[in-house]
Amino acid sequence: MARFVSYLILILLMSSELIKITSVTSVCELVFQYFPDCMDFLSGKYYKPSKRCCLHIFKLNLIARHGIGPKWICWCIELMVTGWPMNATRIQELPVKCHTRLSFPISERMDCNKA
Numbered sequence: 001m002a003r004f005v006s007y008l009i010l011i012l013l014m015s016s017e018l019i020k021i022t023s024v025t026s027v028c029e030l031v032f033q034y035f036p037d038c039m040d041f042l043s044g045k046y047y048k049p050s051k052r053c054c055l056h057i058f059k060l061n062l063i064a065r066h067g068i069g070p071k072w073i074c075w076c077i078e079l080m081v082t083g084w085p086m087n088a089t090r091i092q093e094l095p096v097k098c099h100t101r102l103s104f105p106i107s108e109r110m111d112c113n114k115a
Contacts, residue, residue: 031076052097
């Protein structure tokens with residue numbers, strides 16, 4: 001009987017981890033959909049962010065403030081941009097050029113736990 005209970009607990013733990021992974025994937029889908037429009041600016045390819053980038057930053061801000069929170073946005077961006085060079089100056093210019101205040105961190109070395 002104790003063995004059965006142990007297996008049951010193991011199955012429940014595994015299913016809760018699967019739900020978390022599924023949640024992360026679905027949460028990050030929004031970031032993966034919105035954030036790439038800003039990468040040309042952040043990597044230095046263009047001198048200003050596109051209108052679409054700024055619109056998507058606005059949407060991500062709303063999601064960070066009234067939805068999933070800034071940590072999730074940060075983690076998803078961190079996952080997405082791993083290996084992509086980003087210009088630190090451009091990161092600082094993004095909120096100014098998009099006329100918004102970022103509610104989630106973006107940097108070359110992000111600490112999402114401080115979001």
